[in-house]
Amino acid sequence: MGIGIKIVTSLQKEVPGLQLFPELSKAPMPVMATPGDLWFWLRGDDMGELLHRGRAIEVIAKPAFDIHNIVDGFKYGHGMDLTGYEDGTENPQDKEAEEAAIMEGESEKMDGSSFVAVQQWLHDLNEFEKLTENEQDNVIGRKKSTNEEISDAPNSAHVKRVEQDDFDPPAYVVRRSSPWIENQQSGLMFLSFGHSFDAFEMQLNRMVGMVDGVSDALFTFSKPITGNYYWCPPLGKEGLNLSQLMS
Numbered sequence: 001m002g003i004g005i006k007i008v009t010s011l012q013k014e015v016p017g018l019q020l021f022p023e024l025s026k027a028p029m030p031v032m033a034t035p036g037d038l039w040f041w042l043r044g045d046d047m048g049e050l051l052h053r054g055r056a057i058e059v060i061a062k063p064a065f066d067i068h069n070i071v072d073g074f075k076y077g078h079g080m081d082l083t084g085y086e087d088g089t090e091n092p093q094d095k096e097a098e099e100a101a102i103m104e105g106e107s108e109k110m111d112g113s114s115f116v117a118v119q120q121w122l123h124d125l126n127e128f129e130k131l132t133e134n135e136q137d138n139v140i141g142r143k144k145s146t147n148e149e150i151s152d153a154p155n156s157a158h159v160k161r162v163e164q165d166d167f168d169p170p171a172y173v174v175r176r177s178s179p180w181i182e183n184q185q186s187g188l189m190f191l192s193f194g195h196s197f198d199a200f201e202m203q204l205n206r207m208v209g210m211v212d213g214v215s216d217a218l219f220t221f222s223k224p225i226t227g228n229y230y231w232c233p234p235l236g237k238e239g240l241n242l243s244q245l246m247s
């Protein structure tokens, strides 16, 4: 579960580090903020069970909240984006994943929590499929056939834009994105967890061309249609620990 800044401010509380999604409307590739108040990520294999869990949350939230967006995500093959490229390869693992995604050493009420950036991307797969496989590889910066990184990929290649080791300080995040389909539209529901939003924002600034004027080649076939930041409270023994929002 994620909580947006508006809820926190209306409770007259503070979550250090929580902010609004950046509105980069003047960037070469503009991205928009579409702030939401609460976010739930329901996971499981059984769509029926997920529906009923979602409905139960709806009943609890109903007096105060309207549902704005429900997105059905799923796993494609061995964890691919709908373009056929493996997504998540360079995610930090184990201890390093925890360090990247989970807050530690801040305060008792904040430790164990995480910040998530949520961005729904809409693909134009017809546009992507017009490219040869070699051109597609240069959009991503990896080979579809082997998942190998292409060292001399163009500067606009996605992994060249967001290479985590290439930032100062290195910008590690834990991505847990999944493909989505609705009617005849499809894309990637991008999720990135961090102990702060700094790493995500450095990556996003490079993608949209704010750093060196070069924008990410992903924009040639995909565009973000939402942009949200949430704080995911820590889990205590009795469920969510919301003490940061209590007096």
Ligand code: HEM
Pocket (backbone or CB within 6 Å): 081, 085, 086, 087, 088, 089, 090, 091, 119, 121, 140, 142, 158, 159, 162, 163, 164, 165, 173, 175, 188, 190, 192, 200, 203, 204, 207, 218, 222
């Ligand atoms: C249409 C949306 C997107 C698609 C299809 C996509 C796809 C991919 C793919 C295929 C990879 C290579 C494999 C891997 O390491 O996971 C990758 C890497 C990565 N992506 Fe994305 N991505 C998207 C959006 C984003 C956004 C919005 C960000 C952050 C602002 C981002 C951050 C990253 C990072 C940090 C890596 C790893 C780079 C490295 O250290 O090598 N991606 N993405």
